[in-house]
Amino acid sequence: xxxxxxxxxxxxxxxxxxxxxxxxxxxxxxxxxxxxxxxxxxxxxxxxxxxxxxxxxxxxxxxxxxxxxxxxxxxxxxxxxxxxxxxxxxxxxxxxxxxxxxxxxxxxxxxxxxxxxxxxxxxxxxxxxxxxxxxxxxxxxxxxxxxxxxxxxxxxxxxxxxxxxxxxxxxxxxxxxxxxxxxxxxxxxxxxxxxxxxxxxxxxxxxxxxxxxxxxxxxxxxxxxxxxxxxxxxxxxxxxxxxxxxxxxxxxxxxxxxxxxxxxxxxxxxxxxxxxxxxxxxxxxxxxxxxxxxxxxxxxxxxxxxxxxxxxxxxxxxxxxxxxxxxxxxxxxxxxxxxxxxxxxxxxxxxxxxxxxxxxxxxxxxxxxxxxxxxxxxxxxxxxxxxxxxxx
Numbered sequence: 001x002x003x004x005x006x007x008x009x010x011x012x013x014x015x016x017x018x019x020x021x022x023x024x025x026x027x028x029x030x031x032x033x034x035x036x037x038x039x040x041x042x043x044x045x046x047x048x049x050x051x052x053x054x055x056x057x058x059x060x061x062x063x064x065x066x067x068x069x070x071x072x073x074x075x076x077x078x079x080x081x082x083x084x085x086x087x088x089x090x091x092x093x094x095x096x097x098x099x100x101x102x103x104x105x106x107x108x109x110x111x112x113x114x115x116x117x118x119x120x121x122x123x124x125x126x127x128x129x130x131x132x133x134x135x136x137x138x139x140x141x142x143x144x145x146x147x148x149x150x151x152x153x154x155x156x157x158x159x160x161x162x163x164x165x166x167x168x169x170x171x172x173x174x175x176x177x178x179x180x181x182x183x184x185x186x187x188x189x190x191x192x193x194x195x196x197x198x199x200x201x202x203x204x205x206x207x208x209x210x211x212x213x214x215x216x217x218x219x220x221x222x223x224x225x226x227x228x229x230x231x232x233x234x235x236x237x238x239x240x241x242x243x244x245x246x247x248x249x250x251x252x253x254x255x256x257x258x259x260x261x262x263x264x265x266x267x268x269x270x271x272x273x274x275x276x277x278x279x280x281x282x283x284x285x286x287x288x289x290x291x292x293x294x295x296x297x298x299x300x301x302x303x304x305x306x307x308x309x310x311x312x313x314x315x316x317x318x319x320x321x322x323x324x325x326x327x328x329x330x331x332x333x334x335x336x337x338x339x340x341x342x343x344x345x346x347x348x349x350x351x352x353x354x355x356x357x358x359x360x361x362x363x364x365x366x367x368x369x370x371x372x373x374x375x376x377x378x379x380x381x382x383x384x385x386x387x388x389x390x391x392x
Contacts, residue, residue, distance in 0.1 A: 008326025008358030012078030075363035082343030092360035160364025202306030207235030257372025329361030
């Protein structure tokens with residue numbers, strides 16, 4: 001008779017007593033493992049930051065022999081469900097065998113002319129991935145991720161920006177028995193562990209690809225030799241009524257990650273928001289600084305496109321690796337009910353495509369994940385860290 005083993009498991013508990021919910025969720029996750037845990041992650045949604053802190057301390061105390069990280073959030077994911085804006089705790093536990101697990105806490109120090117982030121572990125040749133949970137109010141996540149390659153090289157970083165129900169000052173981060181009210185925490189996984197990343201930005205291109213021919217800071221002045229605003233107006237004119245409504249509700253722009261590709265289709269772009277227009281200069285303001293010569297294409301996002309994109313990327317990943325054992329899911333708090341009408345969408349998509357595996361995570365205030373081999377901070381994205389059985 002075959003014996004089924006499980007290296008990854010999740011748990012979810014909903015209830016106003018957060019300490020009790022933390023105990024229940026952690027207990028569920030630990031009970032689902034076939035062996036002792038090496039890494040435990042948990043996520044807490046609650047109204048009172050002090051109670052969130054107590055629940056986090058209890059969660060860390062329930063796995064004294066494992067490395068444990070966690071954070072507060074405005075919604076959590078576990079047991080193939082999402083829970084938004086209600087007191088709840090989700091948990092995830094992993095038995096990683098011979099893999100090395102190193103937790104860390106990052107803080108920002110100010111020097112005479114710049115900020116310096118300290119606390120990052122030494123980079124090793126067998127490092128596989130870093131998981132990052134950050135306080136968006138106190139930690140410069142965008143700048144840190146933008147410059148991460150200078151220290152970490154091509155190491156993938158995946159995770160999300162934590163939050164609290166009370167906003168600034170209510171974020172709590174947890175790592176190996178310590179509670180942090182600011183900064184960032186995370187874990188570095190090294191050695192024989194098979195991991196991959198799936199980053200679903202959920203956008204669909206509209207109009208042609210164009211080269212940036214004139215720009216100042218984040219203002220696009222010319223695209224393909226014509227005023228950027230005129231180019232955008234021509235594209236919108238050719239759209240049907242439904243797509244025009246999508247443009248009005250939130251236009252995006254995609255920056256091609258491979259300048260030399262013959263074609264640039266959905267999934268080939270890093271998505272950034274369109275912030276507004278400058279009619280006097282016939283310019284379009286975007287959420288990034290783009291150099292002259294970069295290839296861009298305007299994009300729209302809706303529930304149908306986001307659904308298709310996530311399922312396609314998950315199916316493609318499963319086809320590449322053959323089998324998946326567990327995953328961590330960092331989903332934007334603008335997805336869930338706001339986009340799909342249900343908080344369960346992304347959790348169910350992972351379960352539908354990758355199977356009944358241990359999956360947990362939270363609704364983030366910004367998602368971290370690699371696109372085109374470079375780490376970025378995203379919005380309206382599902383960033384997923386996938387553990388498989390294939391050789392690392």
